Amino acid sequence: MKRLSRWPALALAGSMLVVLATLAVVAPDFASTPDLSARYLTPLESPPFGRDERGIPLLDYAAQGAAIVLLPALAAGLLTATAATLAGLVRCAGLDGVDSALQVGGELLGSLPRLVVILVVALLLPPGWRNLLPIALAWAVLAAPGAMDEAAATAARLGGARFVEALRAHGFSALRIQLYHVIWLNLRPVLVRQAAEVAMQVVFLEIALSYLAVSRNEPSFTHADSTYSWATLLYLGYTAALGQPLWHALFVGLLLVAVVAVFARSTRAAARAR
Amino acid sequence: MTWWIRPLVRLLAAVALPLAVPALVTAALWVLPGDPAEIICPPGICTGKEVLSARWGLDRGPTGFYSTWMAHALQGDFGNSWRVAQGMDVSELVAESLPATAQVVGIALIPLVLGMVGAVLGLVPRRADPFWQFIGLMPSVILALAGAAFIQIQYGALSFDGFPGFLRLLFAALVLGLSDGALADAIVGTRGTFDEEYKQRYAQISILRGESMLGNALPNVLPALIGQLRARVVHVVSGTVVVEVVLGVPGLGELLWAGTLLQDFAVVLAAAWAYALLSGALLLVQALAEIAVAVWVRSAPAVEVA
Numbered sequence: 123m124k125r126l127s128r129w130p131a132l133a134l135a136g137s138m139l140v141v142l143a144t145l146a147v148v149a150p151d152f153a154s155t156p157d158l159s160a161r162y163l164t165p166l167e168s169p170p171f172g173r174d175e176r177g178i179p180l181l182d183y184a185a186q187g188a189a190i191v192l193l194p195a196l197a198a199g200l201l202t203a204t205a206a207t208l209a210g211l212v213r214c215a216g217l218d219g220v221d222s223a224l225q226v227g228g229e230l231l232g233s234l235p236r237l238v239v240i241l242v243v244a245l246l247l248p249p250g251w252r253n254l255l256p257i258a259l260a261w262a263v264l265a266a267p268g269a270m271d272e273a274a275a276t277a278a279r280l281g282g283a284r285f286v287e288a289l290r291a292h293g294f295s296a297l298r299i300q301l302y303h304v305i306w307l308n309l310r311p312v313l314v315r316q317a318a319e320v321a322m323q324v325v326f327l328e329i330a331l332s333y334l335a336v337s338r339n340e341p342s343f344t345h346a347d348s349t350y351s352w353a354t355l356l357y358l359g360y361t362a363a364l365g366q367p368l369w370h371a372l373f374v375g376l377l378l379v380a381v382v383a384v385f386a387r388s389t390r391a392a393a394r395a396r
Numbered sequence: 397m398t399w400w401i402r403p404l405v406r407l408l409a410a411v412a413l414p415l416a417v418p419a420l421v422t423a424a425l426w427v428l429p430g431d432p433a434e435i436i437c438p439p440g441i442c443t444g445k446e447v448l449s450a451r452w453g454l455d456r457g458p459t460g461f462y463s464t465w466m467a468h469a470l471q472g473d474f475g476n477s478w479r480v481a482q483g484m485d486v487s488e489l490v491a492e493s494l495p496a497t498a499q500v501v502g503i504a505l506i507p508l509v510l511g512m513v514g515a516v517l518g519l520v521p522r523r524a525d526p527f528w529q530f531i532g533l534m535p536s537v538i539l540a541l542a543g544a545a546f547i548q549i550q551y552g553a554l555s556f557d558g559f560p561g562f563l564r565l566l567f568a569a570l571v572l573g574l575s576d577g578a579l580a581d582a583i584v585g586t587r588g589t590f591d592e593e594y595k596q597r598y599a600q601i602s603i604l605r606g607e608s609m610l611g612n613a614l615p616n617v618l619p620a621l622i623g624q625l626r627a628r629v630v631h632v633v634s635g636t637v638v639v640e641v642v643l644g645v646p647g648l649g650e651l652l653w654a655g656t657l658l659q660d661f662a663v664v665l666a667a668a669w670a671y672a673l674l675s676g677a678l679l680l681v682q683a684l685a686e687i688a689v690a691v692w693v694r695s696a697p698a699v700e701v702a
Binding site: 225226229230232233234235236237238239241242244245246247248326329330333334335337338340343353356359360363364376379383387 | 416417428
């Protein structure tokens with residue numbers, strides 16, 4: 123696959139984020155009232171995305187879905203990147219005891235099947251706390267060991283504590299070494315890639331969890347009953363495969379998934395090492 | 397680092413994992429606001445809170461609950477389901493659902509292992525990597541949806557038994573083997589590990605000696621490959637939850653999902669513990685394999701310096 127060059131990739135990632143953020147900002151608190159006279163309208167008949175079997179615009183679902191996932195996904199990405207930064211800095215600081223403790227903890231945490239833990243978290247959450255954020259943060263914690271391992275390995279390849287010592291000998295301050303030389307110049311590709319991947323995984327996790335709930339006509343763990351996830355679009359798309367004239371819903375659902383995937387991949391390309 | 401430290405950590409983790417999962421759940425029950433008995437047995441969903449508290453030691457605090465639950469679990473007693481299959485023994489539900497999950501995971505591992513072997517032997521061309529990576533971008537839920545729709549259209553309402561039922565199982569395995577980058581990571585990750593090792597001086601000198609690079613590099617790369625394989629198995633096992641539900645495979649994942657959705661605590665804790673046992677077993681296998689490789693490498697005859 124031809125690699126995207128850095129600036130176009132950054133522009134692409136930014137555009138995708140703007141699309142998602144715009145959808146999240148315009149999301150209505152409640153979906154439009156059903157209008158049975160507008161059932162199954164296609165995107166050409168009811169722009170931009172058409173309507174479902176109750177005449178509700180698919181734009182409502184797309185926007186509400188974006189509002190559900192945007193902040194939790196970004197928060198999860200940030201948490202993973204923070205944990206990875208910590209592991210990289212610990213390796214550079216030569217704190218062997220802390221480093222070993224992090225590795226043992228990571229080994230334990232990384233051995234757990236993530237979705238199983240997520241379901242246990244979802245079960246234990248009190249009804250008032252049921253939204254995507256705690257689930258996304260739990261996912262980020264479970265994804266952190268992999269990110270920390272990679273960041274620590276990158277720091278070790280630099281030379282670990284000897285790299286920092288060498289830079290100090292050149293007269294750089296400790297803060298500059300950690301923030302600029304270690305994090306910005308060397309750990310950045312790992313941190314950004316891991317954060318983008320975790321953010322994407324959180325979006326897909328939300329879709330999966332909501333889809334499973336929607337398909338069984340049960341309330342979702344990830345959002346209030348009054349809002350709709352992108353999983354609803356995919357579920358409508360599934361009914362299209364079974365004969366309902368809702369192929370446009372499947373198209374919109376897949377388009378939104380593609381937007382998230384392109385965001386993650388282009389972010390990764392924009393941050394890759396020189 | 398001394399060679400035995402990593403296997404030792406894994407052995408300890410393998411033992412700790414089945415103990416840690418119920419401990420974490422217990423801790424969460426007591427840390428979260430509200431009465432733990434009401435979290436386990438929400439009013440309006442289940443009745444008999446007092447009986448339940450006495451049965452599981454909830455009235456004796458977190459240590460009482462943990463020790464009671466572990467003591468029962470070690471005897472295979474997880475209590476009765478109160479919503480998924482009312483009154484039925486949870487251990488029976490778990491035992492009934494395990495074969496389907498084992499089949500799904502077993503079949504899903506076939507493309508992954510073949511991909512790893514193909515990458516090592518050069519049978520999978522590098523130029524095909526973008527194709528695998530593109531397929532890997534698909535979330536499992538979407539691929540599973542496509543499979544479920546196909547089977548539903550082909551076989552209708554009777555698609556859960558016989559050949560269509562087996563087809564569902566096969567699709568579930570295929571989805572787990574392909575989606576979320578599983579196959580792409582298996583191919584690219586394995587090849588990358590060997591590429592790095594082939595850069596080593598000893599590997600290049602092996603060509604001058606008329607030996608194969610693969611034969612020389614394999615013992616050194618094996619622990620990393622075993623680790624990668626374990627991570628992939630855990631990934632596949634984790635994915636069964638979504639894929640089994642979407643495709644209607646009656647496995648452990650579907651049982652766990654049903655338990656979570658219906659707030660059947662007994663089912664969820666038992667299924668989660670089964671997954672923890674499986675993860676612990678995988679860690680144990682990895683540790684033993686690492687020890688075997690280390691012993692094999694160290695038992696090679698020493699070459700005298702000329």
